[in-house]
């Protein structure tokens with residue numbers, strides 16, 4: 001048997017008081033897909049960053065293909081054949097695919113490779129792994145799923161034998177995710193090794209050979225995937241049994257709180273993004289909007305939140321607390337944006353500053369230099385406790401929280417302000433199974449307290465678990481409305497634009 005592709009022994013890493021990794025052992029066999037799972041903040045990204053040379057471990061050893069190595073930076077990782085595809089891509093958007101792939105690979109053995117030769121190599125890789133990417137396309141024009149493939153190409157071009165992917169499917173449509181899994185299968189078939197961080201246990205079951213579980217900085221278990229189950233993995237991650245679907249009673253809808261009538265959104269290129277959308281959300285109900293991402297849900301959500309353009313049509317709110325503010329049409333309208341980095345957080349601000357972002361009313365917090373720092377701190381502490389944000393440190397920069405904990409900071413701010421109407425985009429993106437359970441419970445509690453909730457999610461399971469009514473969008477249009485009892489197939493047909501299939 002050949003030496004493992006990777007062998008970590010006793011890896012520890014601290015950031016100040018936070019023990020992100022504690023004495024971690026991990027063995028990854030060559031030619032396998034190895035899943036790494038764990039709660040938000042468990043230390044998965046830190047461990048992978050050590051392997052990729054972004055961070056240095058405080059203690060422990062790394063062996064690649066049986067040989068002890070020191071990985072002092074990402075160049076060293078690349079020269080050892082380790083490549084990484086990040087959660088947030090590191091591509092230069094105005095450049096072409098070919099230019100991006102060549103960029104930064106100019107050093108070493110690739111130095112003398114001319115453009116024509118680079119193109120040949122790129123085309124070879126692209127065919128071998130069924131990546132389907134046009135070398136001359138401008139990266140900024142490509143959908144995220146294809147941009148991700150460019151990242152993979154970039155790693156392969158640099159000779160990666162071991163590929164690390166950090167939550168690769170968080171931003172993908174189901175079709176794109178399936179394509180990615182085919183690519184990963186192809187990589188394995190060619191003898192390459194894949195390390196996959198994901199929160200989606202179904203993905204772990206479908207594609208990995210082995211899976212390792214982290215909890216609070218430690219490695220708590222490793223399993224052959226064939227010998228475990230989603231239930232066991234969820235329990236190992238969180239340390240208790242997890243309800244994968246939260247119980248909810250009948251809805252008790254009251255008055256209409258939000259009404260959208262004949263809404264059209266045409267973007268700056270003249271493309272109609274939302275076409276004649278009309279819907280209502282009542283107090284005490286959750287209305288879900290299902291659809292493959294990119295079918296107008298984001299534009300609809302932003303128009304309702306008052307931060308995106310409306311070409312024609314109207315959005316009306318009824319009996320909502322508070323006056324319009326520069327950040328939202330009404331104080332009583334909560335909005336969890338789909339993209340926490342672009343719109344939900346200012347990552348270089350502290351957690352406590354983010355906790356009041358957009359809510360910094362003078363009556364509550366004062367203003368400018370006179371801001372009541374004590375009130376801001378208390379608010380943040382309260383939020384952190386309610387949403388189990390880890391670490392519960394209001395003075396940490398938002399950027400230094402793990403992805404899932406950043407999401408909890410945004411959710412806490414919008415939900416704890418007691419909105420009458422809450423519009424939520426992708427509430428559990430990047431969030432672990434235990435936190436999903438808590439967030440789903442909270443949303444149902446809000447509904448039961450008479451709040452009106454509009455939920456947009458690309459996770460069909462989430463839409464079906466939470467919604468009292470489900471509206472399906474396709475190509476900017478509302479294709480139809482179904483009840484929560486609708487089957488995945490019925491909703492799937494509407495999601496692909498087939499209107500009368502739902503009755504079949």
Ligand SMILES: Nc1ncnc2c1ncn2[C@@H]1O[C@H](COP(=O)(O)OP(=O)(O)OP(=O)(O)O)[C@@H](O)[C@H]1O
Nearest residue numbers: 015020040041042043044045046400401402403404
């Ligand atoms: N640069 C940093 N400075 C301070 N603390 C950090 C830094 N990077 C990570 N941490 C902390 O280390 C811990 C582990 O974070 P890490 O990002 O590795 O978790 P994760 O398992 O990848 O989480 P998620 O699933 O939410 O992405 C967290 O408590 C995080 O706040």
